[in-house]
Amino acid sequence: MKMSGANIMLECLRREGVRHIFGYPGGAVLPIYDALYGYTDIEHVLVRHEQGASHMADGYARATGQVGVCLATSGPGATNLVTGIATAYMDSIPIVAITGQVRTSVIGKDAFQEADITGITMPVTKHNFLVKRPEDLPRVIAEAFYIARSGRPGPVLVDIPLDVSLTKIEWDPETYTTQVNIPSYKPTTRGHEMQIRKAAQLIAEAKRPVLYVGGGAISSGAAKEVTELAERTNILVTTTLLGKGAIDETHRLSMGMLGMHGTAYANHAVNNCDLLIAVGARFDDRVTGKVDKFATGAKIIHIDIDPAEIGKVKVPDVPIVGDVKTVLTELLKHVQPRPWTEWNDQIMEWRARFPLIYPRDGKLYAEYVIEQIGEVTNWEAIMTTDVGQHQMWAAQYYKCRRPRQWVTSGGLGTMGFGLPAAIGVQKAFPDATVVCLSGDGSFQMCVQELMTATVYGLPVITAIINNRSLGMVRQWQEMFYEERYSHVDLQASPDYVKLAEAYGGVGMRVQKPEDLRAALEEAVKIRNRPVVLDCVIPTEENVYPMIPSGQSIDEMKIRENLEELKATVHADSETWSFSDEEKVLEQYVEAVRAAEARKEKE
Amino acid sequence: MATAISNTIMAQMQQQHVITVLVENHPGVLARVAGLFARRGYNIESLTVSVTDDPQVSRMTIVVGEDHRVLEQVIKQLHKLIEVIRVADYAEFPAIERELALIKVNADPRHRREIMEIAEVFRGRIVDMSDKTFVVEVTGGTEKIDKIYELLSAYGIREMVRTGVIAMARGTKTA
Numbered sequence A: 001m002k003m004s005g006a007n008i009m010l011e012c013l014r015r016e017g018v019r020h021i022f023g024y025p026g027g028a029v030l031p032i033y034d035a036l037y038g039y040t041d042i043e044h045v046l047v048r049h050e051q052g053a054s055h056m057a058d059g060y061a062r063a064t065g066q067v068g069v070c071l072a073t074s075g076p077g078a079t080n081l082v083t084g085i086a087t088a089y090m091d092s093i094p095i096v097a098i099t100g101q102v103r104t105s106v107i108g109k110d111a112f113q114e115a116d117i118t119g120i121t122m123p124v125t126k127h128n129f130l131v132k133r134p135e136d137l138p139r140v141i142a143e144a145f146y147i148a149r150s151g152r153p154g155p156v157l158v159d160i161p162l163d164v165s166l167t168k169i170e171w172d173p174e175t176y177t178t179q180v181n182i183p184s185y186k187p188t189t190r191g192h193e194m195q196i197r198k199a200a201q202l203i204a205e206a207k208r209p210v211l212y213v214g215g216g217a218i219s220s221g222a223a224k225e226v227t228e229l230a231e232r233t234n235i236l237v238t239t240t241l242l243g244k245g246a247i248d249e250t251h252r253l254s255m256g257m258l259g260m261h262g263t264a265y266a267n268h269a270v271n272n273c274d275l276l277i278a279v280g281a282r283f284d285d286r287v288t289g290k291v292d293k294f295a296t297g298a299k300i301i302h303i304d305i306d307p308a309e310i311g312k313v314k315v316p317d318v319p320i321v322g323d324v325k326t327v328l329t330e331l332l333k334h335v336q337p338r339p340w341t342e343w344n345d346q347i348m349e350w351r352a353r354f355p356l357i358y359p360r361d362g363k364l365y366a367e368y369v370i371e372q373i374g375e376v377t378n379w380e381a382i383m384t385t386d387v388g389q390h391q392m393w394a395a396q397y398y399k400c401r402r403p404r405q406w407v408t409s410g411g412l413g414t415m416g417f418g419l420p421a422a423i424g425v426q427k428a429f430p431d432a433t434v435v436c437l438s439g440d441g442s443f444q445m446c447v448q449e450l451m452t453a454t455v456y457g458l459p460v461i462t463a464i465i466n467n468r469s470l471g472m473v474r475q476w477q478e479m480f481y482e483e484r485y486s487h488v489d490l491q492a493s494p495d496y497v498k499l500a501e502a503y504g505g506v507g508m509r510v511q512k513p514e515d516l517r518a519a520l521e522e523a524v525k526i527r528n529r530p531v532v533l534d535c536v537i538p539t540e541e542n543v544y545p546m547i548p549s550g551q552s553i554d555e556m557k558i559r560e561n562l563e564e565l566k567a568t569v570h571a572d573s574e575t576w577s578f579s580d581e582e583k584v585l586e587q588y589v590e591a592v593r594a595a596e597a598r599k600e601k602e
Numbered sequence B: 001m002a003t004a005i006s007n008t009i010m011a012q013m014q015q016q017h018v019i020t021v022l023v024e025n026h027p028g029v030l031a032r033v034a035g036l037f038a039r040r041g042y043n044i045e046s047l048t049v050s051v052t053d054d055p056q057v058s059r060m061t062i063v064v065g066e067d068h069r070v071l072e073q074v075i076k077q078l079h080k081l082i083e084v085i086r087v088a089d090y091a092e093f094p095a096i097e098r099e100l101a102l103i104k105v106n107a108d109p110r111h112r113r114e115i116m117e118i119a120e121v122f123r124g125r126i127v128d129m130s131d132k133t134f135v136v137e138v139t140g141g142t143e144k145i146d147k148i149y150e151l152l153s154a155y156g157i158r159e160m161v162r163t164g165v166i167a168m169a170r171g172t173k174t175a
C-alpha cells in the first residue's frame, strides 16, 4: 500500500496502543494534521500552548502507566515542549514527543521555523531521533515507544521533517511490530540472586529497619509487593514525594513522606535506623539533605533498575540492579515474618510527639482544604499539584490510598504542571474525580488550558490555595533572607472566579472553613466543565516541618506552637473532622494510656 | 614531608583512566558523548574517534581525568546512552597505549644536531624542515611524549599537535 510518512506514523501510533494525542498544529506538521483529519482511531486534543500538551501527555502517563504522546510543529512549537519534556525526564515518566522539522534539504540552513530540537533536548530526553527517510518511521516509532516505557522510563523525542511526512512510500501496516531489538540497549530487570539473599539476611538481622520507597515502585507497579513486604516484616514505610501511594498512606505501617518537608517521624526513623531499604528511590538532595549526615548508622540495600543510580549518592552494602516488582517478588521468597518491635513503638512515639497538625482557629487553611477534598471524594480523587507550599501541604495531608493517584512534578518542580496534567489524567479516566491543587502563582502559568478543559467538557477541579504570594519563595525569604520579601507579592491578581467563567468554567470562592464543604460538594457534582475553587488562605503560613536545604535533621524546624496545637486540637475534636493522621494518633494515645493504666494496676 | 603528602593527593586527584567506547556509527553520537561529559562535569583529557573494522561501529578512546568513584559513574552513564554498545576500562587488563605528536620546534643551525639526536633517542623523525624550524614526529605513551616535549622546550616550541591516546589490549583479548 502507498502511504505518506504522516499516515505511516499514525498507523504506527495506533498499533502502539495510542488513543490520545495532545498537540498543536503548524507548518511543519501540516501533513500529520491532514492525516489526523477524519482519523477516528486516535483522538487529538487541541491544547492552547504546547507546554500544556507536554504536561498533559505526562499526566496521562503518570495516571495510566502508558506512554503519553504530544505533538508540536517545528521551531517555537518544539521549543515550547521543552519544559514538559524536562519535567518528564527528571521524574522518569514515559512520553513520546513528536515534532515537525523543516525539510531535510534545508536542515542546518536557518530555514524558517528551524530549531535543532534534537540538539536542544539531548540533555532532557532518554533518547531522541531525527527521521531522515519515511522508510525509517516504523522502526523509529517502535524504538521510541520501547525506549520510553522500558527500563528506567523517560521521554523520547521523534523529529520528523516535512518532506518525510509528505513522501509516499510502499508500506504494509501488517508488518509493524512493537517488538524491537536494540543490541546496545538491554535493561536488567532480574535482580542478582546472591544479592537478594544477602538482602534477606540483612533484613533478618536488622534491629531498626526502615523501607524508603520511591517513584520506581510506582512505575514498576509494585505497590502490592511493597505492602506485602512491609506487612510480613512489620517494617515501617516512608515514601518520597514521587513514591506516594506505593503503600496506602492510612496504613498503620505508613509514615508518609520523608525529606525536607517530610514528617518528623519519618525523618527521625531514617536518621536512627540501622538498615535502610531503598526501593526505586534515588537519594535526591531534597530527601537526604546533607549526605554525610543522612542515615549514618545504617546499612543500605538499594534496589534500582538504573545501575548509574546505585552508588551515585550513597554507596550501598547490598546493591540490586533490577525491576522493583521482580526483585521484591524474589525477595519475598526469602524473607521471614518479624514481630512488631520496640523500634516500631519508638517510631509511633515520635509520631505522637510530632504529628502533622494545623490550627483550628476559624481561619481557612490549605491543610483543611486538602483534607476536605479527601473527605468529600472518599480519598479517591486523583490529585495533581503545582509547585510550592500547596504542593508540600498536599504531600503531607493528601493520604493516597493507591499508586497513580498522585501526580506531581518532583525533580524539576515545574510550576504550571498541575492543570494540564489534570487534563491529561481526566482524558484517561473520564469518570474519575480529578483535582488539581494549585497555587495562585502556579495556576497563572498554564491557565490557558482551562479553555481546553471547557472545549472537551472535562470536569477537572482546580483548587487554588490563594495566599496572594509566591508562598514557597516567601517562606525562604522569611527564614533565610531576613524577611526581605523581594518580588513575591501577588496581591494584584485576576479575579479567579470571573476568570473561570470567562473560560466557560465554573468559579467559586471560599474564604471561611465552614463554607468549604458545600462548595466542594457542589464542585464534584459538575461533570461537564472545569471548576475553579479560589480558596483564600492567610499569606503568612509556612510549611512545617522543614529541614533547610543541605542540612540535617538536627536543624529541622517544627511549628513553634506544636504543643499548644496538640492540646487545642484534642479539646476540639468534636467540632472538626479528623484526618486519618490524627485518628491514628488518637488510637495510639489511647493505647499508651491503656498500657499505663495496666501498669499502674499491677 | 609536606611535598610528599601533596604529591599523593595530587596523584589521587589526577588519576587518569583510558576507556574505550564502542558506539553505533550514527550522526550526533559524538555530541551525545561529549554533551554527557560537559553536563555532568566529568573531565576529558583527550578524546579520539575513529572507525573500526565494522563500518556500523565507531570507537572512541577517551582519557578521563577522574578518580575511581567518578569513573564508575562515567562508565555507567555512558552505558545509558542508547547508541553506546560497549564501554571498557583499559586499567582492567594489560594494554598498549599510544599517541602521536607533531612538534614544531625552533631549529637554529647551532642546535640542529642536538635536536636530531633527541629525536633519535625517542625514535622520532624530522618530517619537515625550514630555515628556522623542524617538525618532529614522535609516537609513544603519554609520558614519553611529555618527556620529549620537555626536552625540546629548551629550543622554543612554536606549536604542538597531539592525537590523543589510542589503546589496544595485549594478547588475544579485544576491548
Ligand SMILES: Cc1cc2nc3c(=O)[nH]c(=O)nc-3n(C[C@H](O)[C@H](O)[C@H](O)COP(=O)(O)OP(=O)(O)OC[C@H]3O[C@@H](n4cnc5c(N)ncnc54)[C@H](O)[C@@H]3O)c2cc1C
Pocket (backbone or CB within 6 Å): A090, A091, A092, A151, A152, A153, A213, A214, A215, A216, A217, A219, A220, A239, A240, A241, A242, A243, A257, A258, A259, A260, A261, A262, A279, A280, A281, A282, A283, A284, A286, A287, A303, A304, A305, A306, A309, A322, A323, A324, A325, A387, A388, A391, A392, A409, A410, A411, A412, A413, A414
Ligand atoms: C518544592 C519541592 C519540595 C520537595 N520536597 C521533597 C521532600 O520533602 N521529600 C521528597 O521525598 N521529595 C521532595 N521533593 C521531590 C524531589 O525533588 C525528588 O523529585 C524526589 O525526592 C525523587 O523521588 P524518588 O527518589 O522516588 O525518585 P524518582 O525521581 O521517582 O526516581 C525513581 C527511581 O527509581 C528507579 N526506577 C524507575 N523504574 C524502576 C523500576 N521499574 N524498577 C526499579 N527501579 C526503577 C529510577 O531509576 C530512579 O532511580 C520536592 C520537590 C519540590 C518541587
Ligand SMILES: Cc1ncc(C[n+]2csc(CCOP(=O)(O)OP(=O)(O)O)c2C)c(N)n1
Pocket (backbone or CB within 6 Å): A386, A387, A388, A389, A390, A391, A412, A413, A414, A415, A416, A438, A439, A440, A441, A442, A443, A465, A467, A469, A470, A471, A472, A473
Ligand atoms: C516555572 C517555575 N518558575 C519558578 C519556580 C520557583 N518557585 C518555586 S515555588 C514558587 C512559588 C510558587 O507560588 P504558588 O504557585 O503561588 O504556590 P505557593 O508556594 O504560594 O503555595 C516559585 C516561584 C518554579 N518552581 N517553577
